[in-house]
Amino acid sequence: MCDQTFVAATFGPCDSCGTASPLMNIYIKNEPINYCSFCMEVMACQGLQKGETLATLKKECESLKKKLEEDRGKLNDVELHQVAEKVEVVGALSIKTRRVLKGHTNKVLCMDWCKDKRRLVSSSQDGKVIVWDGFTLNKEHGMSMPTTWVMACAYAPSGCAVACGGLDNKCSVIPLSLDSNENCAAKKKTVAMHTNYISGCTFTNSDMQLLSCSGDGTSALWDVESGQLLQSFHGHTSDILSLDLAPSETGNTFVTGGCDKKANVWDMRSGQNIQSFECHESDINCVKYYPSGDAFASASDDATCRFFDLRADREVAVFQKDSIVFGASTVDFSLSGRLLFAGYNDYTINVWDVLKGTRISMMFGHENRVSRVRLSPDGTALCSASWDNTLRIWA
């Protein structure tokens, strides 16, 4: 946790001492505080003088958390599966592999769909980022990154660029050029810079802004054009492994999940942590919003997937089975939000009924861990990326 480097978002006069220096912008007791690191140290030590040791801070934190749990329980008048009793059971699904995308020479770590519903980008441990036309199996672009383990990739909403990052601690945006003589990777532009590996990235509603999350425990919003840091988000006490943007009307929030077992919801404008959920028993590998934006699901190394309701501010369902003992690494919803596809480290994808909490079926095919599942933008197919060097498209 102490590896977490607090990164200065701005440079200017310190609120406390007035000297110009790199500043931290955080909120304490709802007040924005922009202090230089020296004044931060002083503030922390003063807290000590007032009798507030780390021990008392911890105790206060614990008691507040307990009170929060009690409060959350008060409005809990019914469980999800009870409400879902009147809903019809989902019929048998026949989901088969329709395409197998071969081309990577090592584990495929991430993938993302293009808005045109057939193209996708995938990144792999071999350092390559490939843009495919999933329908024809054509590889349209192949780019080599300077480091191996490209852990995150995203397609721009316009379809004209991709973003990727990983062990190089940077997230770069690569415009897709159609000139076969031109090397795509040459036009690469570094946008995000963290102090540890990049675990996830996504464009916000346009090509102009990029959200990234990193192993250094912070996530950040960047302006693609200038590479400037627009906002940084602090609150996780360990590596962040995944992030997802909310599909809501106001489009201002996103959720992150990390190794500290917490899933946090953030406000992009202010940088504040709006909600926090600590229910998992191990690292959270993936978080994904429900299509309406009122809830999200998470997949964790504790072999469960959980469903969190944002309006009720609590966990409402746990998707687990005694026979599932391997960690879940990725989740995605079907278009209606009724089905939850979860990829596991036992090489399978389980399909859960979100409302009833039961498992509907299993999808076999991969020969190694499933690292990522994503539904296509129009919901017609599911793509899964795996450590067996392939991607599969199911429908």
Added chain:
Amino acid sequence: MEKVIVAMQDPDMGMKMRNQRLLITVIPHAMTGHDIITWLIQKYSICEEEALHLGGMLVKYGYIYPLKEPRSIVLHPDETPYRFQTPYFWTSTRWPASELDYAIYLAKKNIRKQGELMEYEKERYSVLHKRINHTWDFVVMQAREQLRASKQRRKADRIVLECQEQAYWLINRPPVCSILLPLSVYTCVALCLCLQIETCRRALGRNRVKSSICLEGFVKYSEQYQNHDPIMQGCLPSNPWISDDTAHWTMNAEVVPTPTRLRVECWSFSFMELLKDVMGRKEFMTYLEKEFSGENLCFWQACEDIRHGESSKIAEKVEEVYKNFLAPGAARWVNIDSKTMDKTLEGIKRPHRFVMDDAQMHIYFLMKKDSYPRYLKSDLYKNMLAKAIVPQETKKSVFPFMRRQRHSSPSPAQAAAQATEGDGRGKGAGPAGTNSDV
């Protein structure tokens, strides 16, 4: 910090300095990292860890700079040579580091190294060139003058000055947009706990909704969208991935003469669905114009453009929006309540990405609560729904082993390139052959 530095430079009790060889030139008054630590320990009677911390701060804030690897702004407790920064370049005396000074520095470096600047320096140079173009002649002239003056000096002095200047700019215009703040372990932990307590306090104050209401919401949503879910209900005429027939995508393309029934039905599920769909938005605009409230949607679209567009264009876009929608007597004036209007007009004086948020939200909810429900009851919508097509389900092929040719489609990047360049590039790579991996 400056008291410490002055003490260090005291001729009697201060740091022992020696001449340092840098390549073939001798740099006077240099010291090693190890010596710095030792002196600090002795002078202030502190332990090594604290000395390292204090010394590190001195380097991070630019009072001492490393000679060999100027970009590594850390204190190495070994033989690495360091020098004191001249008081002229102390951060405290020279804040704020002006754009003009930085431009002159980069121009000098550019001339000296004949264009061999670092990537981030090159980018900043061109950005500055655009921004302060009006005084660019002055910048270049100053740079040339300063270079000429420095050539008159002795080589050792020249190198010292260059080092000092470079160190100053590395601190004040760091290559990485953000600087790592040196914080002790204690502070890190304390801050993390404070943040957690903060989040908990805020969470306790939240309004929560009863579970029964929230959960009903999920059930309703899933029911409403069930027919639209291809994996659960299939899609018409057929799922392209299963049948290799792209008719479904062609029928649901962004702009079609007649949309499908499911698509038009979707517009009635929520206002967001209507606005998300290009055709839906166009239809809604037509309706609004009939009611003479089209400016609301135009305003909303302009605000979206500001929120998600390029940073550099924000100021001019805000100006445009003000002229067209908010100024008294504007051509397409939008009706916002006076409190929001005042707040927005105040914010426009210092335009930023979110300055239009409140006004945009107001207009959005106005349209959602008022115009949208009426649109759904209007003839315009009902006619659209009536003439919307319901595709026939493709009959399963008699010969299931016959696979259709899978045609490629133009890449979005290609479409964008054609739009901008007007190039006559061919369409993708013709029909792909069959692939036996499936």
